[in-house]
Structures are given as structure tokens and as C-alpha cells.
Amino acid sequence: MPPKPYLLPDLQRLARRQFLGRASLGLGTAALATLLNPAGLAAANPPPTGSGQPGLPGLPHFAPTAKHVIFLHQSGAPSQIDLFDPKPVVAQRHGEEMPASVRGDQRLTTMTSDQASKPLTASPFEFSRHGAAGIEVSELLPYTAGVADELCVVRSMTTEAINHDPAMTLFQTGFQLPGRPSMGSWTSYGLGSANENLPTYVVSVSGGAAGDQPLFDRLWSAGFLPTRHQGVRLRSGRDPVLYLSNPAGVGQPARRAMLDGLAAMNRLQYEVAGDPEIKTRIAQFELAYRMQASVPELVDLSKEPEHIFDLYGGDARRPGSYAANCLQARRLVERGVRFVQVFHRGWDHHTRINQRLRAKCLETDQASAALVRDLKQRDLLKDTLVVWAGEFGRTVFCQGQLAGENWGRDHHPRCFSIWLAGGGVRPGMTYGQTDDFSYNVTMGATHVHDLQATILHCLGIDHTQLTYRHEGRDHRLTDVAGEVVRAILA
């Protein structure tokens, strides 16, 4: 028997009235709500523009070159010397003690500071030049090498943090200690959402075998910004967004009937109390209801065509894998999400780096490159800045005994390599240099704050002007530093 309609037409109208017009609400995460109506989006490939929650007045500060950012954060710190920063001198002097002059007064972690011998350790992997620009890439990353002409490899990244927690926190929030808003939250705060029905900032996590470096909610936290700017985690499984599904036994009709009654009751309360928060709340419940249909559709990759899975690799069929999250990142950007943060865990190779780094590359290389190709073929790469980075680099000397296969590499903050693609960054270039030992930056030093300034710049934001008053001080993502790396901009 179908549910009875309301007896009082005016109450029903009361209940519905709120949902029809476009509510002018503080959506932000609200937004998540919608990931809506992808059918419509598929027809119109270009990301929706025009509507949505506005950002701050005066933003963007200038014409952006990127509307979206996809940050592929390789947590644990991939080894630059084995992937992007080949060092023939190290190969020649393999096994010799690292010259003391190279290290200087650089502090080491307590994992190797007491290690008596610090022998130079050559990468066992072959490097070759790729693409028109001849970018040097290790044999471990054949797919990445295949999109070399889209990449801007920065070999001169540098940070102060020598441990994972502060280094990750610095990368995502501009400060080594907790409490600051993350990059995606700043973006959401400054620019608003590109589409009122979409979240501005979505986070996914893959990897996570026992022993992989942990992650923390703070890496996508809004810090002291309003909580609606917080990253929304998309997870694999029954509830892609927490508490999305109705409890077992509660079907769509029962939920609808409950929400109709709820809206009517809240509306009656609004007439008495006059608090605009009530109107917001009515709309938020409706958004939640719409999300219950739209989010599962968003994360359902099964309707992607075969050639897409060929591109990203079979792993993309496995929910929660890095490849699936890369493919999902593309879908999110297509739907107008501004900041997609993909974390992949397990790059912390203190031991057996040969074997483990190879495995990690096998797990990620194809999908990272596929994302770039896929965005390119959809003409989204010009508007989307893709960043691939760890939180620091690894030492040229080995950790443990050089003999055998058990050695690894310790944390190294002074230099590491990342790549960027699309979104107004110059394609097909290598930027910056390190010394013969991939130990110190010799040219183009790019601090994490500089990278953050550059990412914001691509989004049309002057990083010194996007500030928030908290505890009497105007805070910004780049703290008190950061310079845009103009040399890598197209």
C-alpha cells in the first residue's frame, strides 16, 4: 500500500517549499551532497561553472590557470635517488664513505645518526631519458616515463622536517605542528565550491598494510577555519561517506516519509522561533537525502568503459586501491570538485628498499600516469594541476649493512623530487639541481611553502593575501614564507 499523502495540503507545501528553490546556504562540505546527477554531467564534459557557493570577495586574486588540484601524496617518502634524480658519481663511488663536507651540519634521524658507516649507495636501477624534453626517469616508472612530456619534474624540493608526522603536517597545512587548516581547506575557504551541489575538498586513502606510516585526520582538517571546509573522506565499502546508508530495514520510502515530517515540523518551528539556522538545517537534511542516492553512484566505477580500466590498470577495479582512487579523482574533477587529495601509504623504505620500492612503483606507476593521460584526453589537464610528491627524500647512504639486500635509505629533508602536470605548469621540464650526491640542492631550491604558494598561484590566489584571523593573528597557508616558483609556470 503506498503511503498516504498529507491531509493538509498547506503543511505539505510547507514541507516542500524549502527544497525547491536553490537554497543560499553555507554548503561547503554540504556540497558533498550532490556529487549529483552525473548523467547530466557525462553529457556535458566541461566542469560546471557559474553556480556554487561563492568564495571570499576579491578571489580569485587573478586569472587562475587551474580550477582543480589533484594531489597524489605518496606518504612515507619515495626515494628521489632511485626514481628521478640519477647520480653517476654515486655509482662510481659506490661503497665509499659519504664525504663529511657534503653532510655539513645536517641533522640526521636517530635511526642513522649512530650508524658508524654511511657508505654512498648507488641506485641499482637504470635511468633513461624520455620524451622530447629528455626527462630522466628510473626504470621503475615506465608509465610515468611515458607521459614525460606532460610533466614538470622538480628535483630541488626541500623541507626542514625529518620525521613523517611533522613533514606530512607541514606539506598539508604549512606548519609542522597540528592546528592549522589544510591546503584543501584553504582552497575551499578562499574559492568556495565550483558547484553548489559538490564538495570542494575530497580525500581518499589507499595502501595501509601493517607497518605503513600512519595518517591523521589533521591532514585534511579545517583547523581553525569553519568546519565545513574540512576534507570529506570518500571510503570504499558500504558507506563511501560515513553514515550515508540508512539503517537496515529503512528503505527510501520510510526515509522520505520521515524527512517530509521532519521538514514540516522544522518549518513550523521556524515560524515560531525565526532562527535562520533552522532553514539551513532543513536544507541540510534534504542534501543528506540526495547524497544517499548520488554518492554511491559517484563511487561506482563499474560503468567506466573497458579502455579506461586498461589505462589505469586492473587494480582500478579493486575498490579502495590507489588506481581506483586515481580514477575516482578524475570523476570528482569532472564533477567540479576543486581539491582532490589522494594519499597512498607505504613508501618508507628503511630496509629492503630495492624490493619494496619496486613493489610500490608497480602498485602506483600506471595509475598515476593514467590519470595524467585521462585528464589530457578529456581536455581537463589544462584546468587541473596534478601534483605527485612525498613528504621528504631519502639518504644517498644506506641504512643498515650495505652487503646483501636488507639495506634501505633513511629520511632526507634537504632534497627530494616531485612532479607536477597540467594546470598552468610548464610541461616537459626538469627544474632544479642537486649536488653529485643528491644531498644538497645546488639550484632552484623549492621549499614546501614555495610549492604551496605555487599551487595557490595556479588557482589564482596570492598566498600572502589569503588569510584568516585566529587568536589575534592573521594566519595563512604558507605561514611567514613561500615564493611562487615562476620558472615552472607555463
Add this chain to the structure above:
Amino acid sequence: MVRAIASVARCPTLAWSLSSAVARVAVALFPGLFLLASAQAESQRPEHWAYQVPLRPGLPELRDLDWERNSVDAFCYARMRHHSLTPNPAADRTTFIRRVTLGLTGLPPTLAEIDAYLADPDPAASERLVERLLASPRFGERMATPWLDLARYADSHGYHMDAHREMSAWRDWVIDALNDNLPFDQFTVDQLAGDLLPNATPAQVIASGFNRNNMVNFENGALAEEYLVEYAVDRTVTTSTVWMGQTMQCARCHDHKHDPFTQRDFYQLLAFFNQVPEKGIDGDQGNASPFVPAPSLQQRQRREELVQQLARCDELLAQRATDCDADLAAWEQTLARQRAAIQPPADMLLHLPLDEVVDGTTVDQVSGDRLVVSGPTYLAKTKFGRGLLFGGETIVESAADSERDASVAQSLSFKVAQPFSAAAWVYPTTNDRMTVLAKQSAAPMLRGYCVELHEGQVHFGVTNDQTKSRIQVRTNGTVAKYQWHHVTVTYDGSSRASGVRIYLNGERQELATLDDDLQGSITTTQPLRIGGGMSDAPFRGGIDEVRIYSRVLTATEVGLLAGGDPVSDIVAIKRSQRSQRQHLALRTYFLQHHDARFQALGRKRDAAARALMALEAAIPTSMVMRETDSTRPTFILSNGQYDSPAELVAPAAPAVLPPLATDVPRNRLGLARWLVDPRHPLTARVAVNRIWQLHFGTGLVSTPEDFGTRGAPPTHPQLLDWLATELIRTGWDTKQIHRLIVTSATYRQASRPTAAEGARDPNNRWLARGPRGRLAAEVIRDQALAASGLLVEQLGGPSVFPYQPAGLWKELSYDANEFTAQVYQPDHGSKLYRRSLYTFWKRSVPSPALATLGAPNRETCVVRRSPTNTPLEALVLMNETAFFEAARKLAERILETGGKTDERRLDWAFRTTAGRTPTPDERVVLQQTLDRQRAIFRASPESSLQLLSIGESPARSAETPSELAAWTMVANLLFCLDETITTH
């Protein structure tokens, strides 16, 4: 009645320049105040209002004595009149009881309480209501929550691995102190310096844990010096925020840009907090030192019982040992006929004869489990059947603990306080370092135990962390290659090298101690490995007859294991010719293995010892403050960098504030006393402002974390100072401040604005209406639990693990085998229904339901939560298991006690959640909702049953499942209602 407003009240700026003038009078009134202030300081005296001593203002002249209920109202009335506003009428009694009950206890009033209050004709009914609420133990729980936000209290360390820490004893101290109305000055002193008080009680020491709630790091490789600075900075900043409302962190790297604090001020203040004997990198084993045991009363009693029981057993055992001679002699007589009775001790946990390998496995005789043998498998004939040969690649491995039968696994995963012994025959073929057996975690920690040969010497390690915390001993004697030797090691659970023995071929060896600094756990879930461990030193040679015991073997027993027969050897000696040692050895052997009375007593003793060990392990500790033995120097740090010390500084108060009195010590205790000196300009103001914020949603200073020049000026400066001086005058009686506020006419006003009010004062800064706002996350959940009847009102105790979606911790955490709090295991039963402040708080992944509703992650001190209103919240309220289960149980209550008709039941349900009777329109909506739900669930009985199984509590109702399901959806609606989650 309405008269001219005093000019002081008219203009805040003027008011403060005036009171700046009166502040100079204060110097005259309190000559001790600026005791050490020089003439120079005099000339620099700040003009900013917050740095001047609050003086008790007289009541404004403009009054409405008919409306006012207490002095608070006099100040509020003057301000609203100044803004051409008039007070709203009083809220109705139903609204008032709900507002004040939620406000003071964080729980809704019950229907009985509402009815009693409505029926109470006494003009003082409201005052009596308030007294009841202030006296309720729920008051302390309610008031603790914002204090836990300030104190950045959590159940995990916060950084990196974010493992478990235990601070619930501190949290319970806070609740008790609030319930007991501990005066705020004592509340302050105990928490900042309880450990330094003369004759400090255990509770005061635990209270000092306030400043141990900061995050702690033990990331492998991190530098202690760096984090020692961060901890001291956190304490400095948090203390400044909580007690002084100052943004002191701005002065870490340079002089404060806006407020009169220099970088020197910052480090002089930091010097008070820089004296904790802590390690910098700590917390991987639970609490970071220093900490103290914090047993509950029951635990203290039980421990006493067990200790006595143990002593009694020991007494009886000793007695039996002295009076067993006749039985011993008799047994000796029979011995000749019973040679076979003398066997190696058989109470082992594991025995690997290594006689055979089948399908790559070999059997453990005790459990029957088969252990995996990997690598080449060669067996050789030995003295005891056959033994296994190891060529560097062969290894025997038990299953990982998680896969093994729990009882066996636990017994091999010894706790640090647990005695154990291990024995094996070995046939070394090299002098290299070779592992005989090991149960240890991965390098570099190598936690666990390990027996190795190196240069022919036997090494035995009992390890917490190889790099810093272990026992390592070796024999002076050596074993020869290409011979079988019997090796036994024993450990007595003492964490000392003196508690370790090594026997070679039955002979106790002299030992050299290499390391003797074991602290913390030695337990690992890694498998036991024979012939290799985690340190890359495989065995080369033969191994046979591996045995492990969960006790210390006696020398006699070891002799038996080593293939000798020391018992018969002694018996063969004439009694009169035996040495004392031989006599004792024989008697011990007899008692332990052949005397039923002794054995029975022994079992009793073992049971008591095990119970005591379990109890000791279960006694929580609590992290506390302590001072280092010698003063640690504090330097100004250039740019705030830990490795850039500049000038040496001594502890001192910031120059802009009055100096420490001459008669207080220059330590945390002196600092705490300075903060609660009645002449301190900030402490009382900051404290009463937070209480105001708690009841009105916004403080009189709307930036409670910042009373500096960039903070908001007070809307009611005189009221703020009146309350501050009132707090001091009443002996820092915080309940009195709550009482003044909630019994005021200002608080009692209806919250609905008139159109004019709404336009003129949208944020209710001038208080011409009552407070309105969304309830705090914890209150929303607690209210649902209370309304459903599920709430378990138990005060304090360890934190609990209510429902949480599976996998949330695991997806982000490191490894449950290595650290605590890596995988969430929900509780069952009553622990699911405790008040939300008892929810286990893991900072890196806090409770998703509470976090979504706006609870902070507790990484840093939070004074104000930011308001939230998102669809994610809507999803929590609709679908989260606890909320839905609460709806289900509320439905049962509705049907059972809400009356017989739909109308009565709907009224009852609505009153239970929103506090009031529904309007006719609301009744219609609710009735229609109910009817629609009935139709849906009657058509689908299966859905009804599914729905009724959400949550652990069983469904109990005389009604049909579909009826219960329909009412559950109505209750679900009521818990989502704006009015339910709002105080107004």
C-alpha cells in the same frame, strides 16, 4: 523608573579609560600589587583594559527592579536600554526547565521533573530547581567537557602512531572537583602544580596531569631535544590561553606584534614548564613518564587481599618445607623402585622434539600444533631420537599469535613481569653469531626474548627496545663446536639482569651483564622462531628438544633436562654425608614433584600470584607533572628554533603583568599562586567569561581565547568585572557564578527575538532575549541516550568504545601488533551507553559521530567550538547506530508508558525530546508521519525485523514489529528535530 544612564555605561571606550584611571587608585589600595614594579615600569603601565586589575563596579543607576532578579540583571538592563532594547518576557516554565537542565547537566529534564516543576506553586521553585541541578553529579560531567577541550585531554598521544595513553584518572579528578565545587583557585593550583604542594595528596598529584595532556611523540628517529621544546611551548601557550586569555604563542619567535609581550616574556614563562623530567621521545608503551599508579578504590582493596593471600601461601609452603622430612625419607625409600618417576619437568608450554618433519611441519608435543619448517630440512640422529640441522636458511616458526589458539599464544608471549625458562640442545658448527631461538619483533626494536651463541658464548636477551631498553647477558664460558650442549635460560620477571640465569649442560654459568636497563613491555605477537630471529643471525648446526616453561626452573630440574640425574646422584649419597645444598636440592625436587600437599599449596600460590600480576597490569597510571632534580636552563630560542638557544632566562611573569609576589617560589607552584592572586587582572575575568559563554553561547568578551588588544572588547565591561570580583569575593565559588547567571532574569528571557530586536541585535550581544543555540555534540548524543532510557549514568572510569564504523582507525594507523589504539574494537553492553565525554578519544581519528557534530580533535587547546550545520551531521542523526538504536528504544518506551492512543503517545514522545506539548499543527504532522510509516512497515514485515535489530540492545515490546518500527521512525524524526538539538 527609567533614568538617565550613567555616562560610564554609555561608552565602552570611555568606560575603560576611566577605569584605567581608577586602576591607578588600585595601586594605592593594593600596595603589594606592583611590589617590584620600578618607576620605569610605572611609566610603561599598559592602557589596555584587560591588564588592569578589575575593580568592583557599583550597580548602574538605571534599573528596573520589577524585572531584575539579581545583580547580573542590573548590568544587562543598563546595556540593553542603552541600545534602546527592552527585555523579552520570561520564557515559559517548560522552556526554562529544559534550558537550565541542559545547561547545567547536559541532559534533558525527565517528564516527571518537568511535571513536578510545573506543578510547584512555590515562588522559589526555580531556585530549588537550580540547586538540585547544581548538586547533581551530572553537573560535573557537563562542565568537564569544555574543560577537557581547554586541557586538550585525549586517550591517545596524538603524534604519529598515536597510541593509547591513560589519563582517565585525571579526567575523573576534574569531574569530581567540579561536582565538589572545588574553589577555582584550588582547582587552578592543583592542576598547575598539585605535585609541588607540601604533603600533596595522590589526587593532587594526579590533578597536575593537566599539563601532561599535551601531545607526545615517539616517532622512530625523532629528536628528543626538539620535542622537549614543543611540549614546554604547548604548556606555556595552553596555560596562557586557559588562565589569562592571551595569545602567547605569537611571542615564541619574536616579540608579540600586537600585545605587550616580548620574546623574553615568553621564554621566562616557558622556564616554569621546562623542568619536567620527561624523555622527549616517549609513549610507545602507554603513558609517557613521569606517571604514577592510579588504582581505583576497588583495585587498592583487591591488591591488599591478594598480597595477604600470597604471604599466607608462602608461609604455608615454608612450613611444609620444614616439616616434610618424614615424607621425604619415605619417598627416598621408594625411589630405587621408581627410577622412571624422575623425569624432566613436564609442565612446559611448548616442546619441540624435532624428531620428524612432515609436509614442512614439525609437531609441538604440548599443543599438538604443527610448526612450519622452511628451508632445507635435514634430520640427524641425536641422543634423543633425532634433531634438526640448520644450514643458515632453515627456520622453524610458530604461527603468528593472532592465528594461534589464544591460550597458547598468550603463554608464549610473556609479559615483562612473567617468569619463564627456555631450554634446548645445540650443536654449533661456527663461532659466528647464531640465533638458537627468538620471539622478537622486527629490527630495530627486536622486542621480545632471544637466545644466541656468539663466539661460543651463550647470550640471552630480554628486550623492550634493543636500542635503549633491555637485559642482555652472556656466559663467560663457551661451548665447543661440533658437540652437543644443553642450554637453559631462565628469567624471573624482575626486569633485572640479576633475575636471569644461564645453564650449560646443567651447570649454572657465571654471567657478564652487557645491558641492564629493561623498562616496559617485552611482549610481541611475532611468532617464536627456532634457528633464526629478526636480527639476521641464522643458526648453523643442530638443534634438538626445545622446551619453554612459564616459570623459573630450578637447578635440579635443569640438570634433569640436561640429561643428568642429579636426584638419583644425591640419593646415592648417604644422608649424613650430603651437603646442605644437596639436601636442599633434593627436598625442593621432592616437594615440587612428588608431594601432593606442597603441590596443592603451590597451585594456590600460583593462582594468587597470577591474579596479582593481572591486577597490577590492570591498574592504570596517570601522567603527572614533576620537577627535575636540577634546574634545566631555559634559553630564548632564536626564531623559536629548538637548536638556536640565545640568552639564558629565569622563570618570571610577563613584564606587563604584576610580578610574582616575593614570598612564592619561582616554580610552577609560585606561578599558579600568582595566577590566582586576587590582584591578577586576567584570571577571574577569563574564568567568568567562559562560564558566561557556556550559558549564552557567546562570552561577554566574544574572543574568550584572546583578551589582548586584538581581541573583542567586552560588551558588558562592568558586568564582566563585577562577576570577576564576585568570583574572588565568594572564595572562587564557580557554582555561585553559574547560579547567578541561570537565576538571572536575563537568562530567563524567552529567546525568540521580536522583529525589531532581530534587526537591531541579530547576534543578541545586548541580551534583550534569552540564549539560543545548537547543543554541543556530546549533549546531543547524551540526550538521545537519556530519552531512550539507554543512558548508563556511571561516573568516571576508563574510556569506552561505543559504536563506530569498522575500519576507520585501521585505514590510517600503523600496526596493531606493534602499538595500542591502532584498531578500534567496539565495546558491548553498558559501555555503549555511557555519556559521550567518556568516549575514547584518539586524536588522529576522533569519534566520527561526535567530530561531525563539532567536537574538536583535542590536538590543541580549544576555547570555542566552531558552529556547524552540515548534511554530514544530518546523516549522523539519521543513521548512526547509537542514534538509531536510541530511536528504537524510545519507541519502546512510547508504546509502554506513553499512553494508549496515538495522540497521547505522540504528545508523550514529543515532550520527552523537545520538552513541551506539541501544537495542534505539529500533532497533525506527527500523526501523518506515523500513519505513513505504519503503512510502509505493515507492508514489509521483514524490514521491520531488520530495523529492530539495529544496535545491541534486544527489542522488547508487546506491540507488533511493524508498529514498533513505525514508532522508531517517528522517534528518529524527533531526534533529528531542530528543536531537539537546540537549546532555546
